[in-house]
Amino acid sequence: MTGAKRLRLQPMSEGSSVTQLELFFDLVLVFAFTVVTDLAADDPSAKNLVRALLVLALMWWVWIAYSWLGNVVRADEGIMRVAMFVAMGGAFIAALTIPEAFNDLPGGWYGPLVFAIAYLVVRLVHLLMFWLCSAGDSQLRTQVVRWALGSITIGTTLLLVAATTHGTVQIALWFAAIAGDYLWTLIAGNGWRINSAGHFAERYGLIIIVALGESIVSIGIGVRALPISWPITLAALLGLAISGLLWWAYFDVAAIAVEHELKHATGERQIQIARNSYTFWHFPMIVGIIALSLGLKKVLYYVGDASHHTLHDALYGAPLYCLYGGVVLFLVGLIGAKHYATGEFGTQRAVAVVLLLALTPVATALPALVSLGLLCAVLFALIGYETVRFADPREQLRHGSPA
Template identity: 30%
Template sequence: MTTENTEPGAEEIGTAQSVRPLELFFDLVFVFTMTQVALVLSELPTLAGLGRAAALLVVIWWMYGGYAWLTNTLDLDRTGPRLLILTGTAGFFVMSMTVPRAAEEGPWAWLFGASYLVVVAVHMVGFIGTSGHRGILRVGPINLGTALVVLAAGLLPPHTRPWLLALAAAMVLVTPIVTRVGGFTVGVGHFVERHGLAVIIVLGESINEVGALTSEQHEARTAVVGALLALALSAAMWWLYFGREDRESEVRLGQVPADRRPRVAVYSFGYAYYVIVLGIAVAAVGMEKSIEEFRHVSHGVQAVLLPLGISLFLAGLAGFHRALAGTWPQARLWAVLVVAALVAPAAWWGSGAAALGSALVVLLGLIMWEGHHWDQVETSKPG
């Protein structure tokens, strides 16, 4: 990606420096979208359900990120841009409503595709007259093609739907590679803050879902203990990102030369962040299933949703760090293996309580190790 500014760490004139209230309003719809994606997996805890949720989240996250790039360049104090974003918000809302029924026959399937097409069209129009107008000429046509594939999935017979949705997800994933995402501007402070809020939103939604489930439990002890274990797990996931990674990512992204910054942003806040968000969503459903089977052994795919979600989250964090810092965080990669070796067997042969407890032990151990490691690094610095 190329920009007018070539000074490392400098902000482009006209890019947003902080998240505005209208963006938070847009994010409220994204909360609903994540609830709906999680519902797909919760109602169909199988490999097919996992694949469908993952593919849906690919195309949804791509456009959520696209609007973060768009609002990075817009003056939302003006009426025109405000109405534009509100129109995109409406499209996102209708799309969110249809997510759980996108695989059904009837109007719900094509409504998902039609609303996604509206979201993409508004996104393209929004870049007209901004510093990203050259970039959208590269990315926009593929986005439009992806939206048409999603729409076709809703109009054609149901047996073709999984394949077309997989094609749309593949188109999204190769877009940055094919286009090299040139011609956009990245305002570092706004960009990092907006994506950090997305993590909080998804974590918050997982807590809401677990709280709603436990409030329906008949046995108070199971409800309270299960809810507290799930809350502690969510808090540990929050700590692993916001303890250091969030603020350090802003510094690292700001140090990237302006002409390379958008490409780095795509790999860190696009690809890696997708794995982070997917991991949180899968882990949230895994927490729900663990509480439902708190004293019993789980079976099938639902037994491994919690360790799978935690592993995806940790792997996403490792990829995020690698994209920005250039090195792999070894402790987090080892933690993925520990989760597979400890939490997965606990879920498969133990109980929901054992799965939640062992997952919490792994994350707390990682937090303590990293805290001790960074204390040593700070102590060893001169002065």
């Protein structure tokens, strides 16, 4: 009897926080984000950037699958704990195989197939656990079956087929696998469960922290072999400031407002906010931060490596587009997430997006350090304006009383 209790699934309750095992699970994503950034940095060609984006989309799908599952049953109790470790193993193997997810490296196993099989294992464990935890909930069981019929069969099957192909056909199959998975999830119904809105919002806030942490790591990696100097110091502080301003843009008000709507929504509306504001609209934020990481890494290398570059050299091509475009993507995702949940459109953030897009071609003619400073200045102006212009509603939302 005691053994049966130890294996029993324990439902997640309202008010619960993210478990330590879920944070441990996220370490695999930390590694995956690092590998994706390195993959893009090693070859910033358009084709390779597309590949990096596709891999990131699949690793994101791995993470969000367990964010939903962990909101139904506790990740650190019963057989779910074992399932989380098995899923971590599969996700870690997939992350290790990212450099050869498209092209096999000489020696060893066939990389693309190993990646596809590891991904399949993670998805099957997720499906099995959702099947078990929906045993007493007919609506959830029906939703799981309906979702699995399309999501698992489309996504994983096409990915396995893609592992046997090369070139344009392979990339097309990856696109089809991811698009099919995402679209089927969108249309498969709203019969899911949100047992703890606070846990769900915290889970996504933490993955934003994880991604921003990767952007800071990229600053250090970009100059780890170079002697410290004033250009490196200034560029590092500017990069840190940009990451901090993105943190501010997300957590100061927007995250609180979206979580408030998620908590007070009921029925299908709550599921739609969770799926659209969090699962879907958070993805461009993650892509944006990873792109920013690549740009920051290149800027630090430019300003620190005097043997190959001067302080007058401009950042151009993919690194510059990733630097500015990453911030643009982050802001677009944040605007979309908040708008879907609250109905409020962040006009000032949309203006910042347009301004950054307009400044990108200008930045190609500026020294890399100046381009970085200009990006930081735009974000600083945005956050400063919002803090002053919306001081009263900000105070009301954060503390429940007018300033």
